[in-house]
Amino acid sequence: MRSPKRIGRMSAPGRKVRLATAAMLLVATTVTACGDGKDDGEKASAPKAPATIPELTKDPLTLSFIWFDWPPAKALEAFANAEYKKERPNATIKVNTVPNANWHDAMFTQFAARKTDFDIAVLDSQHIGEAVTNGNILDLTDFVKENIDVAAYNPYLLAAYGQFPQAETGKRDENASLYGLPLLGDTWTMIYRKDLIGDKPPQTWDQMIAAAEKCQADNPGVSGLAFHQANGSDAAAVTYNTVNGVYGGNLWDSKTRKIDGVINDAAGQEAMDVLVNKMKPLTAKGSGNWFIDEVNAAVAQGKACIAFNWIAASGGLLDPKQSTLGTTREQILDKLGFATLPSQKTNLVPLGGMGMHVSAYSATANQTEALNFMKWFERADVQKKWAAAGGVPSRTDALESPEFLNAGPFNQVYTDSVPRMRDMWNVPEYARLVDIENTNVNAALNGAKKPKDALDDIAKEQQSVLDSSSRKGGGGL
Amino acid sequence: MSEPVPLTTDHPGQVASATPPAPGRSRRLSDRWLAVTFISPAMLLLLAMSVFPLLWALYLSFTDYSATRGGPANFIGFGNYTAILTSAQVHTRALTTLIYVVGAVGLQTVLGFGIAYLISRRTHGRGVLTTLFLVPMMLSPVVVGLFWRFMLDAQFGVVNSMLGSIGLGQVEWLTRQRTALLSLIVVDTWQWTPFIMLIALAGLTAVPKYLYEAASIDRASEWFRFRTITLPLVWPLLLIAVMFRAIEAFRLFDLVYILTNGGPGVSTETLSFHIYKVAFLGFNTGTASAYGILMVLVVIVLTQFYLRYLNKLKEG
Numbered sequence A: 001m002r003s004p005k006r007i008g009r010m011s012a013p014g015r016k017v018r019l020a021t022a023a024m025l026l027v028a029t030t031v032t033a034c035g036d037g038k039d040d041g042e043k044a045s046a047p048k049a050p051a052t053i054p055e056l057t058k059d060p061l062t063l064s065f066i067w068f069d070w071p072p073a074k075a076l077e078a079f080a081n082a083e084y085k086k087e088r089p090n091a092t093i094k095v096n097t098v099p100n101a102n103w104h105d106a107m108f109t110q111f112a113a114r115k116t117d118f119d120i121a122v123l124d125s126q127h128i129g130e131a132v133t134n135g136n137i138l139d140l141t142d143f144v145k146e147n148i149d150v151a152a153y154n155p156y157l158l159a160a161y162g163q164f165p166q167a168e169t170g171k172r173d174e175n176a177s178l179y180g181l182p183l184l185g186d187t188w189t190m191i192y193r194k195d196l197i198g199d200k201p202p203q204t205w206d207q208m209i210a211a212a213e214k215c216q217a218d219n220p221g222v223s224g225l226a227f228h229q230a231n232g233s234d235a236a237a238v239t240y241n242t243v244n245g246v247y248g249g250n251l252w253d254s255k256t257r258k259i260d261g262v263i264n265d266a267a268g269q270e271a272m273d274v275l276v277n278k279m280k281p282l283t284a285k286g287s288g289n290w291f292i293d294e295v296n297a298a299v300a301q302g303k304a305c306i307a308f309n310w311i312a313a314s315g316g317l318l319d320p321k322q323s324t325l326g327t328t329r330e331q332i333l334d335k336l337g338f339a340t341l342p343s344q345k346t347n348l349v350p351l352g353g354m355g356m357h358v359s360a361y362s363a364t365a366n367q368t369e370a371l372n373f374m375k376w377f378e379r380a381d382v383q384k385k386w387a388a389a390g391g392v393p394s395r396t397d398a399l400e401s402p403e404f405l406n407a408g409p410f411n412q413v414y415t416d417s418v419p420r421m422r423d424m425w426n427v428p429e430y431a432r433l434v435d436i437e438n439t440n441v442n443a444a445l446n447g448a449k450k451p452k453d454a455l456d457d458i459a460k461e462q463q464s465v466l467d468s469s470s471r472k473g474g475g476g477l
Numbered sequence B: 001m002s003e004p005v006p007l008t009t010d011h012p013g014q015v016a017s018a019t020p021p022a023p024g025r026s027r028r029l030s031d032r033w034l035a036v037t038f039i040s041p042a043m044l045l046l047l048a049m050s051v052f053p054l055l056w057a058l059y060l061s062f063t064d065y066s067a068t069r070g071g072p073a074n075f076i077g078f079g080n081y082t083a084i085l086t087s088a089q090v091h092t093r094a095l096t097t098l099i100y101v102v103g104a105v106g107l108q109t110v111l112g113f114g115i116a117y118l119i120s121r122r123t124h125g126r127g128v129l130t131t132l133f134l135v136p137m138m139l140s141p142v143v144v145g146l147f148w149r150f151m152l153d154a155q156f157g158v159v160n161s162m163l164g165s166i167g168l169g170q171v172e173w174l175t176r177q178r179t180a181l182l183s184l185i186v187v188d189t190w191q192w193t194p195f196i197m198l199i200a201l202a203g204l205t206a207v208p209k210y211l212y213e214a215a216s217i218d219r220a221s222e223w224f225r226f227r228t229i230t231l232p233l234v235w236p237l238l239l240i241a242v243m244f245r246a247i248e249a250f251r252l253f254d255l256v257y258i259l260t261n262g263g264p265g266v267s268t269e270t271l272s273f274h275i276y277k278v279a280f281l282g283f284n285t286g287t288a289s290a291y292g293i294l295m296v297l298v299v300i301v302l303t304q305f306y307l308r309y310l311n312k313l314k315e316g
Helices: A004-008 A012-034 A071-087 A100-112 A125-133 A141-147 A155-160 A205-218 A235-246 A266-282 A292-300 A329-335 A364-377 A380-388 A411-420 A430-445 A451-470 B012-018 B031-060 B079-086 B088-120 B126-138 B141-151 B158-165 B177-205 B209-217 B222-250 B254-259 B271-280 B285-315
Strands: A061-068 A091-098 A120-124 A181-193 A223-226 A304-310 A336-339 A349-358
Touching: A061 A071, A061 A100, A061 A364, A071 A091, A071 A181, A071 A364, A071 A380, A091 A100, A091 A364, A100 A120, A100 A125, A100 B271, A120 A125, A120 A364, A125 A349, A125 A430, A141 A364, A155 A181, A155 A349, A181 A205, A181 A364, A181 A411, A205 A223, A205 A266, A205 A304, A223 A266, A223 A292, A235 A266, A235 A349, A235 A430, A266 A430, A266 A451, A292 A304, A329 A336, A349 A364, A364 A380, A430 A451, B031 B285, B079 B285, B088 B126, B088 B177, B088 B222, B088 B271, B126 B177, B141 B158, B141 B177, B141 B254, B177 B222, B177 B254, B209 B222, B222 B285, B254 B271, B271 B285
Parallel strands: A061 A091, A061 A120, A223 A304
Antiparallel strands: A120 A349, A181 A304, A181 A336, A181 A349
């Protein structure tokens, strides 16, 4: 007969066996999950793409992009499948989209896993530094030299969507490496109600504010201004940066990596004061979380005299199904005007748009196809077709072509704005810098912080991020 | 004649082991090994999906590792923990989280118990009412967040529209410091009051009827019966519901992400939302791991105190 003790309790050797088994399982799990650790130990750097395109596969292949969900993403997929397939019938283009707020995370969490389900990442220009430093995208310098006519572009556009380290505003460093090529150019356009403030758009920022003020007073229920104020993505940050640029401010001194004392200098303070105390009172109540869609909705519903939005997101404004301003495109255009941003102390405008970047973790056949697609896409004839399909090209000849200029009433605005563009910081710390600016500008716009305090906090916190590389622990707080 | 098989043992699960192994069965295929073999897949899954990530996060919390930057995970001791515990940014989020937890769970407890008490007094339609009240709890927090975001919109939201129709002005629910946190509390309360209600209802229906009958004979007032019979008997169960809700509320992320994105500024950023930013905006994996471990420790320690109190209450 077995003793109860024997039945009820495991013997010492039995316990050891179980403990050993559990430990082995844990070790096995750890080893499996961590791989060989080689990736972690190696210093990251962007691998080079070949100068010439290797032989393309004849097998069916899906070339995947990742972008955020907005009309240009749908336009790209339709355009590429219609046109690129003529040359490469075995290739299918798939543009995967995520909500704008998840765009950065969706790409960089896959980069972190060293495995991507996309071949071409559509990165914001400011993401390039982070991706290059981590070795996530291919170095295209040699490929561009062999395959792309760089003289066909405004040098700054080519630099903004591909160069790292970041170029000085308006310039390109020809000795710097290129990691991407332009996909979609963009900047802000001023959208104004011709029927309410007149056909001639305001020329200066002061005039613009005065016109919005008068329009709001004359038209009850219509707010003077509509612009991005949300604390997600780069919404409120781009708004402040735009006003900062117009009033002669700077975001940082890139050579000395100095932000504190630069962004919050007298010009920066004046810009914040204009934004919070002169522009914000002219916006609709509760508009403190508005971004692209909300601004468009306000314009389409006739609730704003003057609005600012990205050109690439403005196409829907001309759709009578989405607008209360008219039953035809022409009727809407009788009421809506599109103009370049007013100037004040400078005529700077924000650089928007994105470039194409090849994932370092994509299969070789897909990387080769991606390079071939990019070479095809940057051809003069394709750029004009892209313009006609609703895209914003980057080649100068396409920007000045009738295909582009006649495709939309705001396209002339883009062409005129190209020499006036300024970008944000293109550094690995971009995501944190923009979050600090977004949350503080949003706080100032919504009364949670005084404008001066918000600007000083931006300067202090951003400087701390840039200076934190030597800090032991607590990075990211 | 074979020996009788015992019907029970100290451990019912061992009954089968009293039957001798079939002749010729390998020693390795004993019942114990069979049990281990069957349990192993589940154990492996548990280790891979739960135990390993926790231990790995614990290890990373002592390093400066970044998931995107690659490179070695340098050991920095308690650097991350010290930085988190002394950070003014973290203190702000902790205070926001505390206000949120106390506000939301307090409101849910009062409302949930109130509704349960009223339902328990009904004899007809109790089942239908209970089911209807449970509907919000069955929805995804993201869906709840999205439709409340529309309802609370200052320009075209139905809430302001209703306020306007009774002559009250527009309220900026999601874009003002005070109203944004209040909105989060209200939405969370709308969704999770049914949980407290359900538990309280279970407690209320378990109160023996003879106690009320005895109280009635003694002509005890309604308030006296509630204070001396209902509340003391339901209280322990209600406290368990409060504990579950407090733990849930403490790690709130989804509603904040959808409704306010932490704004205006950072005024509705909770600790979980802050961890998300640390982990995925700057990919400071080491810091985020330490932050997460600290949150787990806080929950464990507070829960232990709470459970001790509950045990004392039970013993009393």
